[in-house]
Amino acid sequence: MTASTSDIEKAAGVLRAGGLVALPTETVYGLGANAEDPAAVARIFRVKGRPSSHPLIVHLGGAEYLDDWVEDVPATARLLAEHFWPGPLTLVLRRGPRVPLEATGGLETVAVRVPDHPVGLALLSAFGGGVTAPSANRFGSVSPTTADHVRAELGEAVDFVLDGGPCEVGVESTIVDVTGDAPSILRPGGVTREDLEAVLGCPLEVPSTSRVRVPGQHPSHYAPRARVVLVEPEKVVAEAGLAQELGHRVGVFLPAFLADAPVKAHAVVTVPSSMAAYAHGLYGFLRELDQQGCDLIIASVPVEEGLGLAIANRLRRAAGPRPS
Ligand code: AMP
Ligand code: MG
Numbered sequence: 001m002t003a004s005t006s007d008i009e010k011a012a013g014v015l016r017a018g019g020l021v022a023l024p025t026e027t028v029y030g031l032g033a034n035a036e037d038p039a040a041v042a043r044i045f046r047v048k049g050r051p052s053s054h055p056l057i058v059h060l061g062g063a064e065y066l067d068d069w070v071e072d073v074p075a076t077a078r079l080l081a082e083h084f085w086p087g088p089l090t091l092v093l094r095r096g097p098r099v100p101l102e103a104t105g106g107l108e109t110v111a112v113r114v115p116d117h118p119v120g121l122a123l124l125s126a127f128g129g130g131v132t133a134p135s136a137n138r139f140g141s142v143s144p145t146t147a148d149h150v151r152a153e154l155g156e157a158v159d160f161v162l163d164g165g166p167c168e169v170g171v172e173s174t175i176v177d178v179t180g181d182a183p184s185i186l187r188p189g190g191v192t193r194e195d196l197e198a199v200l201g202c203p204l205e206v207p208s209t210s211r212v213r214v215p216g217q218h219p220s221h222y223a224p225r226a227r228v229v230l231v232e233p234e235k236v237v238a239e240a241g242l243a244q245e246l247g248h249r250v251g252v253f254l255p256a257f258l259a260d261a262p263v264k265a266h267a268v269v270t271v272p273s274s275m276a277a278y279a280h281g282l283y284g285f286l287r288e289l290d291q292q293g294c295d296l297i298i299a300s301v302p303v304e305e306g307l308g309l310a311i312a313n314r315l316r317r318a319a320g321p322r323p324s
Contacts, residue, residue, distance in 0.1 A: 003122075005122075007163075008126050011123050011126075011160050012126040014160045015127050015131065016127070018034065018039060018040045019033075019040070020157075020160075021033075021158070021160045022144075022158045022161040023120050023131070024120050024147070024162060024164025024165065025059070025115035025116075025133075025167065026087070026117045026168045026169045026190070027088050027169050027170070027173050027189065027190050028136075028143040028170070028283070029136045029143075029144040029146070029149065029150050029167065030136055031047065031048065031133055031136035031154070031158060032131040032133040033131065034131065034132075035099060035130035035132040036129060036130065038100045038102040041056070041103050041132050044056065044133075047157045048137070049138050052102070053105040054105055054134075055104045055110070056104070056105075056132040056133065057090050057112065057173070058103060058112045058113075058132050059132070059133050060114050061124035061125045063114055066081060068096070068098060069098055069099055069110065069130055070096050071093075072093075074093075076178050076200065080183075080199065084191050084195075085113070087114070087115075087116045087191060088171075088172070088174060088191050089173055089174050089196075090112065090113040090173040090189075092109050092110070092175060092177040092179055092186065093109060093179060094108065094179060095107070098130070099130075103132045111175060117164055119164030135172065136150045136153070137150075138153060141222075141224070142224050142287055143222065144283070146284070147162075147164070147165075149283075149284075149287065170282055171190055171283075171307070171314060172190070172310075173190055173191070174187065174189035174190060174196070175187040175189065176196065176204075182202070182205075183200060183204060184204060184205045185205065185207070186207065187313070188310040190307070192305075192306045193206060194306060220318070220321060220323065222314045223318045224289065224290045227295065228315065230301055230315060230319045233255045233300040236252060236255060236300055237258060237261050240265045241263070241265070249292075249293055249295050250266050250267075250296050250298060251266060251267045251269070251292065251294030251297040252265045252267070253285065253297065253300070254269065255271060256271055266293070267294055269285045269288065271302075275306050275311065276307055278307070279310060279311055282311060299319075301316065
């Protein structure tokens with residue numbers, strides 16, 4: 001099932017020809033294009049329905065290529081790259097001339113990372129350049145963590161789907177801005193704040209999830225079709241039962257400590273107690289409850305430490321107000 005050498009060569013050819021390739025990474029599947037081809041990059045925005053002001057991440061085959069793409073790399077960035085690449089950490093740095101403004105939403109900074117996935121890395125190596133890749137889903141919806149998710153959501157709109165199996169981490173990368181006086185987390189993700197702080201030797205700010213940074217961006221993101229309502233963990237069972245009685249088709253994210261509790265609901269997912277397993281399964285659980293026809297999902301956020309911070313961020317955004 002997972003990609004062969006000829007699949008990788010074919011995918012590299014599609015990128016060279018200006019096409020779009022869905023590629024596996026350890027976080028989620030990306031919708032990739034040649035970063036240096038503005039027309040191919042523009043197609044990513046069209047296929048996703050993503051506002052063109054919303055910048056993309058440039059994926060590189062190794063930390064050794066960093067200086068080809070960005071300027072004025074600070075020592076902090078080198079330290080973080082050395083510790084966490086390949087891995088789920090994205091660094092925001094000053095844009096070099098190879099990066100077209102189409103990829104950065106017109107910004108003079110660029111987000112870069114080296115993914116930790118054998119098939120993704122093999123593609124980057126065969127292609128030889130940088131690949132801009134947001135998650136391979138329509139703007140605002142749940143990110144894909146399997147090749148089947150990509151096919152189901154984007155179908156013919158993508159020229160080639162490179163199957164690398166299910167994504168190990170399951171949530172997007174942590175984004176750290178290293179262009180200012182002190183590094184700051186723009187988005188929590190697969191590398192934990194605690195691990196970053198241990199390497200940096202200083203505390204990091206994490207923005208509130210309610211803040212909307214990019215103009216035109218709606219608070220709702222990572223959202224399934226079903227409405228998501230977040231409640232305290234101990235209220236999940238009662239709220240689900242109530243909503244089901246009111247006629248909703250309720251999907252429940254049942255906290256691990258309530259695993260044996262009887263729940264009145266249309267569909268139930270017991271969330272893993274390990275945060276790594278929870279992150280790995282999160283988007284699949286949301287898709288599963290959509291598929292089962294739920295119109296309402298009752299969930300609670302985990303404790304916001306370690307990977308729990310990224311999971312809580314995604315659930316809060318999924319529960320954010322939807323465009324009307
Ligand atoms: P994704 O939507 O998963 O592709 O993630 C891309 C994220 O990276 C978005 O939240 C962007 O706002 C962020 N991003 C990309 N480039 C930049 C940049 N130059 N400055 C700040 N944030 C960026
Ligand atoms: Mg995305």
